[in-house]
Amino acid sequence: MARSKHIIYIQYTNPGGYPPLEHSSRILADAGWQVLFLGTRAPGDPLRFPPHPNISVRYLSFWPGGWRQKLHYLYYCLWVLSRVVAWRPHWIYASDTLVSPAALVFSYFPWLRVLYHEHDSPGAPAGAFQRTLLRARTHLARRADCCVLPNRTRLERFLTETGTLRDLFCVWNCPAVQDAGQPRGPANRMLYLLYHGSIVPERLPITIVRALAALPDTVALRVIGYETIGSPGYIAMLRKEANRLGVGARLEVVGAVPRADLMPWCRRSDIGLSLLPLEAWDANQRTMTGASNKPFDYLACGLPFLMSDLPDWHVMYGEPGYGLACDPRDPQSIACAIRGLLENPDLMRSMGEKGRQRILADWNYETAFEPVRRRLEALPARAAAAYPVPTRTEP
16 A cells, blocks of 8 residues: 655744644545644643544644754754654644755655745844855755745745746735635624734734724724734733723733634634835835735635735735725724725625635635645656746746
8 A cells, every 4th residue: 555645844943833834734644644743832822733533633832942952952953863864744734934954954855745834034143143044045046846836926036036946936925715604694892903913012902992092883893913022011012002092991812822713703703904114125025915814814714904005915815805905004094994994884784795705716825825735746756956837837
């Protein structure tokens, strides 16, 4: 009897925080693959995958910064190596820059193939370790059997930076088909704005709370997610501003939840929030169409959403009628867009339903990941010298 295909996902963080990894692993596991995740997780971190008989997840405890973390990182790489040697997978799925040195080593194993998935493009190196990672990333890009990026502009920049001639795939961070629930029913008395993700000023500006104060008492703000290392205390700041404006009772902070719990929260909400700075200095924030899972998640649950008035977002989401644009710096602009939907519930529902149908039709991970799945299933012999002609696809 033929041995089932085996794949190991490696990531020096908690993979449970990355929906594309959950979706791709489930697609492979449903097709009979044996999947093993090797990651790290801080104590008490609630983000995790739902159980699947063909998916196993193993963690090392996350270690904070300092020289001990460097030793921990080395231990993680050796741990991964031991599992690769023992399990002998067909593929390594490397899904962040931090694991590029280990994945580069694995690319020289004659029986092993490597996929590199870059969720966020790295910035300028801040020290020797970061420069080492970027060099490993460049060499890995040239040796990996294929590379996956979530945005066309990021893919083109990756091509320029690394000079790779390997297969490149643009795979948007779409939801799974199963995330698209049933059509929404009548609106509830309370209308809930929903934000989910990292709770930082750039993604959830304090102007949202100020806009809430300009809206009727039947409008509330629901926040699901986590503070980042760079924005400690921001939730307390939001609460303080809400209390100052007299809307503290209309601000609900749920905290971080697994994706299996997140989607029901989305379905119990009414309007999504997916706001970005209009003048972002971070290259990743300037290239978020397709890479941001927020609008896809909202649409899967039949929610229209508010977005920043950015040209690429307008083309992708505004023109088809899935979202409304506003100025995230201006509470009145935000409140005006929300008020327009509040006063026209039929429009709000039709926008959300149109988006839900688009998710079912082609903006789903099963469709987006299909070219990569076929590449993984093919298991071609590794070329000895010449690189293959690159392939680029996107939804």
